[in-house]
Amino acid sequence: MSHPIMTCLWFDKQAKEAFTFYQAVFTDIQLISENPFTVNYTLAGKRFMHLNGGPEFKINPSISFFYNAENEAEIDRIWARLIEGGKVMMPLNTYPWSSKYGWVADRFGVNWQLMLDHVSGDKVYPSMMFTGDNNGKAAEAIAYYTSIFPDSKTVQLSPYGEGGADVATHLNYAQFQLQNQAFGAMDSSHMHEFAFNEGVSHVVVVDTQEEIDFFWDHLTAGGQPGKCGWLKDKYNVSWQIVPSCLGKFMSNPATAPKATYAFLQMSKFIIADLEKACEN
Known part of the structure; x- marks a missing residue:
């Protein structure tokens, strides 16, 4: 396969509006093409497509996007823009895993995890949260996906451990690669009103x-x-x-x-x- 895996975000008549917003938020964004149905672009080299799909599906936190900021000034600037009309999921602060990290759902419902001190070579990548009936299956899913796609591997599996915020053996954070592209995954036993849906999909071009x-x-x-x-x-x-x-x-x-x-x-x-x- 010679084509990168792309992310599709489902909107209801807001595909262009969302792209215009992200142009004002991120400096490393580049338009590829647009028409009344889709907007295609790259963000830090990652391919995205916005689809005007209608009101049937809503984007939710089940798939979020890590964005690895270069420095504190960048993370502060991006955070300030994303919280305009958005919702703070985890405040921008110092955490055990990062000197500065925050999770925000922007005004369109797209979830971003901004971070400093991250080891991934990809500046932006999707991360899947396994909840409900899928809770505890993140590691299984990683093994499944990496067995299907070429140039794939598991990079990191970090369980909650004893005394953690969830089941000790479940994954608090994991990173893997499909076709040399970074993906993240985690389990969550907490009650959530969301699950995977068509709001965010992975596009495989062959x-x-x-x-x-x-x-x-x-x-x-x-x-x-x-x-x-x-x-x-x-x-x-x-x-x-x-x-x-x-x-x-x-x-x-x-x-x-x-x-x-x-x-x-x-x-x-x-x-x-x-x-x-x-x-x-």
């Missing part, structure tokens, strides 16, 4: 039908296939398995309507059917 079939079959095992390349894995985490040729078809005014009609009929993407529809 070139061949063989790759689509491979990831689709592995990630739907014990999970649930959806429509238009979407699926939920056995932990209810949402993924999109998308052929790289879709971007070419959607950026061409002559083929975009044909491609859209074709993939709306699909569950798993079939590249041959998509190409045939765009040729007619």
